[in-house]
Amino acid sequence: MTQRDERLVLVDGSSYLYRAYFALPALTSRDGEPTGALHGVLNMLHKLLAEEAGERIAVVFDAPGRTFRDDLFERYKAHRPPMPEELRAQREPLKEAIAALGVPVLEVDGVEADDVIGTLAARAAGPVLISTTDKDMAQLVDERVELLNTMSGSRLDAAGVREKFGVPPAAIRDYLALVGDTSDNIPGVPKVGPKTAAKWLNEYGSLEALRERADEIRGKVGESLRAHLDELPLSYDLATIRCDLELDLQPGELRRSAPDTEALRRLYRRYDLRRLLAELEAEAPAADDPEGDPDPDPEVAYTLVRDEAELGAWLEQLEAAEAFALDLETDSLDYMSAAIVGLSVAVAPYRAAYIPVGHTGEGASPQLGLERVLERLRPLLEAEAPQKIGQNLKYDMSVLAGYGVALRGVAYDTMLESYVLDATATRHDLDSLAAKYLDVETVTYEQLCGKGAKQIPFAEVDLERAGHYAAEDADIALRLHRHLYPQVSAEAGLQRVFTALEMPLLPVLSRVERHGVRVDRQVLERQSGELAERMGEVEARAHEAAGEAFNLASPQQIQAILFERMGLPVVQRTPKGQPSTAEAVLEELSAQGHELPRLILEHRSLAKLKSTYTDKLPQLIHPRTGRVHTSYHQAVTATGRLSSSDPNLQNIPVRTEEGRRIRKAFVAEPGCRLLTADYSQVELRIMAHLSGDSGLLEAFARGADIHRATAAEVFGVERASDEQRRAAKTINFGLIYGMSAWGLGRQLGLPRDQAQRYIDRYFERYPGVQAFMERTREQARQRGYVETVLGRRLYLPEIGSRNRQRREYAERTAINAPMQGTAADLIKRAMIDVDAWLAEAGSEARLVMQVHDELVLEVPEGELDAVAARVRELMGGADGGALRVPLELELGVGGDWEEAH
DNA sequence: TAAGGAACGTAC
DNA sequence: GACGTACGTTCCTTAA
Numbered sequence: 001m002t003q004r005d006e007r008l009v010l011v012d013g014s015s016y017l018y019r020a021y022f023a024l025p026a027l028t029s030r031d032g033e034p035t036g037a038l039h040g041v042l043n044m045l046h047k048l049l050a051e052e053a054g055e056r057i058a059v060v061f062d063a064p065g066r067t068f069r070d071d072l073f074e075r076y077k078a079h080r081p082p083m084p085e086e087l088r089a090q091r092e093p094l095k096e097a098i099a100a101l102g103v104p105v106l107e108v109d110g111v112e113a114d115d116v117i118g119t120l121a122a123r124a125a126g127p128v129l130i131s132t133t134d135k136d137m138a139q140l141v142d143e144r145v146e147l148l149n150t151m152s153g154s155r156l157d158a159a160g161v162r163e164k165f166g167v168p169p170a171a172i173r174d175y176l177a178l179v180g181d182t183s184d185n186i187p188g189v190p191k192v193g194p195k196t197a198a199k200w201l202n203e204y205g206s207l208e209a210l211r212e213r214a215d216e217i218r219g220k221v222g223e224s225l226r227a228h229l230d231e232l233p234l235s236y237d238l239a240t241i242r243c244d245l246e247l248d249l250q251p252g253e254l255r256r257s258a259p260d261t262e263a264l265r266r267l268y269r270r271y272d273l274r275r276l277l278a279e280l281e282a283e284a285p286a287a288d289d290p291e292g293d294p295d296p297d298p299e300v301a302y303t304l305v306r307d308e309a310e311l312g313a314w315l316e317q318l319e320a321a322e323a324f325a326l327d328l329e330t331d332s333l334d335y336m337s338a339a340i341v342g343l344s345v346a347v348a349p350y351r352a353a354y355i356p357v358g359h360t361g362e363g364a365s366p367q368l369g370l371e372r373v374l375e376r377l378r379p380l381l382e383a384e385a386p387q388k389i390g391q392n393l394k395y396d397m398s399v400l401a402g403y404g405v406a407l408r409g410v411a412y413d414t415m416l417e418s419y420v421l422d423a424t425a426t427r428h429d430l431d432s433l434a435a436k437y438l439d440v441e442t443v444t445y446e447q448l449c450g451k452g453a454k455q456i457p458f459a460e461v462d463l464e465r466a467g468h469y470a471a472e473d474a475d476i477a478l479r480l481h482r483h484l485y486p487q488v489s490a491e492a493g494l495q496r497v498f499t500a501l502e503m504p505l506l507p508v509l510s511r512v513e514r515h516g517v518r519v520d521r522q523v524l525e526r527q528s529g530e531l532a533e534r535m536g537e538v539e540a541r542a543h544e545a546a547g548e549a550f551n552l553a554s555p556q557q558i559q560a561i562l563f564e565r566m567g568l569p570v571v572q573r574t575p576k577g578q579p580s581t582a583e584a585v586l587e588e589l590s591a592q593g594h595e596l597p598r599l600i601l602e603h604r605s606l607a608k609l610k611s612t613y614t615d616k617l618p619q620l621i622h623p624r625t626g627r628v629h630t631s632y633h634q635a636v637t638a639t640g641r642l643s644s645s646d647p648n649l650q651n652i653p654v655r656t657e658e659g660r661r662i663r664k665a666f667v668a669e670p671g672c673r674l675l676t677a678d679y680s681q682v683e684l685r686i687m688a689h690l691s692g693d694s695g696l697l698e699a700f701a702r703g704a705d706i707h708r709a710t711a712a713e714v715f716g717v718e719r720a721s722d723e724q725r726r727a728a729k730t731i732n733f734g735l736i737y738g739m740s741a742w743g744l745g746r747q748l749g750l751p752r753d754q755a756q757r758y759i760d761r762y763f764e765r766y767p768g769v770q771a772f773m774e775r776t777r778e779q780a781r782q783r784g785y786v787e788t789v790l791g792r793r794l795y796l797p798e799i800g801s802r803n804r805q806r807r808e809y810a811e812r813t814a815i816n817a818p819m820q821g822t823a824a825d826l827i828k829r830a831m832i833d834v835d836a837w838l839a840e841a842g843s844e845a846r847l848v849m850q851v852h853d854e855l856v857l858e859v860p861e862g863e864l865d866a867v868a869a870r871v872r873e874l875m876g877g878a879d880g881g882a883l884r885v886p887l888e889l890e891l892g893v894g895g896d897w898e899e900a901h
Numbered sequence: 902t903a904a905g906g907a908a909c910g911t912a913c
Numbered sequence: 914g915a916c917g918t919a920c921g922t923t924c925c926t927t928a929a
Binding site for chain 2: 650852
């Protein structure tokens with residue numbers, strides 16, 4: 001008997017399931033069932049079976065339901081995060097597949113996988129290999145027991161444990177009790193990481209000894225240790241894996257049997273596990289297979305275009321195509337400064353070409369020149385036909401515009417296809433989409449060029465490799481489009497959002513970004529100077545009040561001074577349990593008569609303005625244009641809004657007087673003025689429309705001051721006071737966000753029951769609104785998504801969660817998203833229409849910013865009246881008559897943004 | 902020194 | 914816990 005035969009292999013199925021779920025992209029089968037974790041764990045298991053396992057093996061899972069650890073947690077009021085729904089769904093199919101592979105699956109009621117494995121390992125007479133991703137298992141290692149992480153390939157014996165953790169296996173429980181483990185909910189001691197824990201254990205010998213001599217440890221870490229001494233036994237208990245369970249196992253339960261290939265085939269098909277299916281067919285071909293094998297990837301044919309003849313041949317193909325995919329390779333991510341290094345195109349799946357034009361590395365010649373290539377391509381690029389397909393084409397369009405090429409026929413952006421299909425997907429980049437939808441592992445930029453200090457410019461990468469990478473991007477974009485667009489066009493609403501809104505908006509955003517907004521450097525520099533001076537004064541006073549110097553920007557130091565040294569009451573805690581020093585807390589303390597919190601608040605607000613705005617914006621003024629060029633991101637938010645970065649122009653201060661001054665630096669060119677146009681109460685209007693509430697609709701129809709009208713209803717008065725109006729405004733906003741009575745009360749400084757009475761009264765007066773909210777929640781539950789008036793969808797997988805917090809969060813999102821999203825759709829429509837009109841009318845005016853419900857234009861003085869009138873019409877009509885409420889606008893004009901409001 | 906998370910604060 | 918959507922800065926810890 002060889003070692004492999006007698007050795008027992010124990011697989012920690014639960015740890016792999018979790019790890020694979022979080023590590024791998026969210027793959028789904030054709031039917032939309034999540035399969036990422038299935039993929040990952042089965043691949044891992046195949047590898048393990050091929051390389052390590054003999055006859056004796058079992059895969060162990062945590063039992064569903066309560067375990068004795070849950071009882072422990074409960075006693076100490078901790079809670080375990082529930083298993084994500086998408087993960088839970090993959091558990092049973094995974095167990096089925098493992099069983100079909102002939103590998104025993106163990107699950108013991110009331111016990112976690114760790115403990116079953118610990119017990120089996122302790123009982124085994126011979127060598128044991130534990131396959132897990134969980135570092136806690138290191139405590140089980142000895143001369144007989146070894147760990148293997150099959151995913152990373154790392155192997156741990158006793159020496160390895162010592163090397164990795166700095167302590168021997170026997171000390172791992174002590175170590176874990178100190179360091180803690182968020183995934184296992186072991187509290188540990190704050191501020192103590194792996195290094196400190198190992199140092200202590202080596203110095204004092206054991207946790208017990210350390211506890212006794214905790215007084216000797218100096219510094220913050222020592223304080224932290226002493227503060228948490230009482231919790232150490234709990235941490236130790238939680239970290240301890242049981243090795244003495246009474247398990248009632250039959251001998252055969254740890255032995256492999258013959259795989260059930262029919263069952264495997266069925267499972268692999270059902271969950272779209274193509275690679276595994278292909279392997280299975282290769283090993284055990286089906287006798288009769290009606291569906292046939294899935295096609296293996298045909299050989300890709302990527303061409304490197306380096307001479308006129310080849311270029312000519314490709315141009316012919318492009319001209320003949322109805323659509324082709326296009327992708328630029330450049331030397332920068334910044335669209336304003338990027339230089340083109342090469343272009344790739346794809347006309348059919350697996351058929352793509354790369355045209356290098358700016359490569360400098362060895363073997364880069366022969367190579368066509370950029371001028372020449374653009375000259376040949378220009379007619380195609382500037383024509384509406386053929387249609388252009390690509391990933392994030394706004395970038396390519398902006399870069400080409402820098403070369404005087406006006407890209408037209410931008411018809412399909414795969415990033416936007418993905419976004420419209422599921423805005424909540426965290427990533428819409430090409431590599432993620434390729435993995436998720438095509439099951440293709442693409443070459444990443446990082447793999448090609450490295451990262452950090454070792455990164456080399458794309459232009460210097462070996463041309464063959466660069467060419468393959470670049471051509472692949474175009475190829476993948478084309479294939480993705482063919483995969484995604486049918487899904488988009490299958491739903492009328494999604495099709496509308498994509499074709500009528502997102503795609504037409506793309507070139508508009510490119511133009512807005514490239515045009516930029518003029519920012520006056522001197523105004524900001526002057527303000528920075530003033531802010532610095534005031535911060536110095538406040539800082540000095542704060543240090544004096546505190547009796548010591550400290551960093552006013554450090555919440556941790558503030559916390560230590562206010563709550564530990566000065567003993568002020570802790571008003572609120574951060575999610576991590578630290579006493580919060582947030583604004584509301586300091587306001588409260590300040591109201592109790594303490595001076596220091598007020599000074600900290602003042603310093604914070606000054607520091608924020610200086611670092612985020614007056615210092616940062618001047619750095620982003622483009623040297624060539626003297627303007628700031630933001631990036632608007634079209635595939636980021638869950639609701640359909642745009643977002644803005646580098647810089648974010650959508651959070652420039654406006655609420656306070658001193659913050660608002662920053663807007664004075666946003667100016668118009670000489671001879672121009674800034675025109676601002678804001679939708680008035682747009683989300684409330686949309687709520688009126690969606691709910692169809694007659695009272696609310698009527699109030700908007702007669703042009704009432706909506707907050708005052710609400711106040712009159714809620715407070716039952718003829719004419720509401722300003723104070724009542726303010727409260728009503730808070731209620732109105734709260735409704736849009738799904739606020740609770742508790743939240744409203746806090747906001748208004750009222751007791752909860754009082755706030756609840758206001759809400760009750762509101763719903764009494766506007767019953768349609770309450771019905772709408774219930775309807776929306778119900779729809780979300782029934783269909784799993786909510787939608788905007790135009791048909792944009794937002795999926796809410798957690799709407800049926802058993803976890804109340806998650807479920808209620810999903811419910812609030814469900815209520816907010818149709819309103820926020822419809823408003824987003826409206827202003828997108830308006831931007832498209834305004835941009836089109838400006839071009840058509842030959843106006844010199846330009847859109848320069850979008851801030852969710854506001855458009856800012858830079859307008860030649862002579863055109864002001866005409867542009868203002870037309871903008872009002874276009875924005876007011878952006879709903880195309882779909883809303884039963886009027887859309888009202890507030891317009892303003894000024895030399896700078898502050899003045900224009 | 903880099904990377905990532907926590908806390909905080911700005912906008913709509 | 915408790916109000917939706919974003920982005921950016923600073924501090925701080927850990928790892929390299």
